Amino acid sequence: MAKSTSSSGTGSRRARPAKPALSLAVIVAAGLELLRQDGIAGLSLRKVAQALDTGAASLYVYLDNFEALHAHMLDHALGEVAIPTDGDWRQKLCGLLRNYLLVLHATPGLGQLAMMTMATGPNALRLLEAQLGLLLEGGLDERRAAWAVDALPLYISAIAAEQDLRRQQTDPLAGITQTLAAAPPEHYPHSHRLQAEMLAGDGEARLSWALDMLINGLIHTPRP
Amino acid sequence: MAKSTSSSGTGSRRARPAKPALSLAVIVAAGLELLRQDGIAGLSLRKVAQALDTGAASLYVYLDNFEALHAHMLDHALGEVAIPTDGDWRQKLCGLLRNYLLVLHATPGLGQLAMMTMATGPNALRLLEAQLGLLLEGGLDERRAAWAVDALPLYISAIAAEQDLRRQQTDPLAGITQTLAAAPPEHYPHSHRLQAEMLAGDGEARLSWALDMLINGLIHTPRP
DNA sequence: GTTCTTTACGAACACTGTTCGTTTGCTTTA
């Protein structure tokens, strides 16, 4: 996909990768690589610059903000989301959303980044158009599809962000589990009884159920 | 609820509020006040300490982390979410979720904070129990209710976080609107045609529709 | 009165995003 280092064809004439000429694409790639390694907490302009063997100030030729880096990184990642072509509309829509979550899930912190950044790049637009097409293909009226296309990816992003949150804390058991265990069963009977059930199921099963739930809700809820 | 300032009974003997004796409750209150004024970007340990007329290091007696402050602030805010008592189960559940969004919406940045923090305080548990009770009252089986109680507040939090994001950027028009306007209509026909429709409706109407959609989906989607 | 523990605080450390002034290297002119 991405161009390999230009100097690697004829053999590198330096020990270091010959300083890849600093462009927006290279900056974004370095940012995503850094995110992949250190997560959202380890992502910083200075470290991106350091990975590119330059100073932080040099990046401001290509970026207005740190937030702009976020936006470019997100949209670049969104370019990896495949749009299904086989099956009926529902299978294709579920597949698209599943691929979206897959991409967010592939690099740690990307889900959180998606919730911190307005997705407004060309790839976001591409996914928007595809989702609208699939919803209309499914027979939904335009007004419903227009609102659904906001709700669906928002929910998927929230799932990814939540799982990122769970991943980045040292002890995933320390969360709600301790609270539930310490809660007096006579005051919180449902929470106590369903404790195990709430944590049951792997990510795949829960996602499939959630997607079904969303689309079923969509079908059964006309717009006011 | 919280103890009032102990020195206020006999009258303050200093010009300044007599240094309110530094407790977790006071720190959390100051943090929420700071959030209310400056949003999530303006929230910092040092500013909270400054508002309490002390240094940042002093807060570490009551807090392990900056993240711990987040958690306590979130749970304190969650204490303001009212649990409806009138109407059938569906009205009560919708009311609860609406109140939840209302609270997140009331102070800027709280929605983002809710997506950055695991809600694991006593008030989160209280809301969890209430939601479980209402779902079971509605006739949902326990396995479905157990998963729904994770999905529902997550989606509401995502809505709040998204609106916080929209609020904190100077120009709310600058988002997807520009991208849509610049997109060639022949390549993105649906996006172009439904441009206005996607932004239509106020927050109330969209929330009501979203809640209906979620609950309808819940009803029509059995667990695997 | 003397210990011991909790609470408070100042100074310092290692970071962060961002800005400013300057230097470099290439391209376009004269």
Place this chain on the structure above:
DNA sequence: TAAAGCAAACGAACAGTGTTCGTAAAGAAC
């Protein structure tokens, strides 16, 4: 060829951030 212009790159500095450490003060327990 030489001069001028210009965008890109860079180093230093600024105003912040969370967190840690050593050290005081203030009570409580003996």
